[in-house]
Amino acid sequence: MMEELYDMIFKRKSVRKFDEELLVSEEELEEIKQKVESLIPLDKDIRVTFRIVKRTETTSKRGEYCLLMYSEQKVHYLLNAGYMLEQMDLYLASLDIGSCWYALAKTTELRYDGLDYVIMMAFGKSRPEDFRKDLSKCNRKDSKTIWKGEFDPGIADVVRYAPSACNTQPWRVVSDNHCIKVYRSTLVKSFMPVNKLPYYNSIDMGIFLCFLEIALRHSNYAFDRILTKEQNPNNENIEIAAYNINTVLGAAT
DSSP states (O other), X not given: XXXXXXXXXXXXXXXXXXXXXXXXXXXXXXXXXXXXXXXXXXXXXXXXXXXXXXXXXXXXXXXXXXXXXXXXXXXXXXXXXXXXXXXXXXHHHHTTEEEEEESSOOBSOOEETTEEEEEEEEEEEOOGGGSOSOGGGSOOOXXXXXXXXXXXXXXXXXHTTOOOGGGOOOXXXXXXXXXXXXXXXXXXXXXXXXXXXXXXXXXXXXXXXXXXXXXXXXXXXXXXXXXXXXXXXXXXXXXXXXXXXXXXXXXXX
């Protein structure tokens, strides 16, 4: 269940420096492989596959291994990639295995099992001090900047810690008590080339939806999710999804 990853939201951190003396054990690697097989998709109709390879089989300069994701190029496939791989990001933190989304690294295998390469996540065994201890030191926009409207302020505060490409934080939310609408801002600024931002920020939005759903479920909100059809890419805010909040099932556990 995704909500079991909730505590890892406060622990995970993009780890960019790894001690090469620390190695992922065979047992841990087997656990990771099993977890990959049980990742929950955002859209079950998009065919995906994953490969775990040694870092040296890619251009990655970080980690011991890289988790490569391949997918059909259907509507929402980038959202789906972010949603699924963020589950791995949080799960790896639970094993004291650091990870880092690696947009700029490449693999020679750009097609695998009839699917296109999307992105990779570098990972390797880490020390407890490599993970986040104090969220106040995390560089994120405040909740009032990203979330407009009335809703549980605890949810709004938690989801803003989602990772994003170059920390662009493209998510914007508008809500009332019964509906949450999630948008991707096209006005974010980054040193990343402008033509690459829509690609990586779409993956980021999938990461955000993963955080949002984990937080909602942790607080026992029941909801229906509707993914929005493709919209004009020139809009300042592109609607991504709407969540109709049905009930509050009880106090958070």
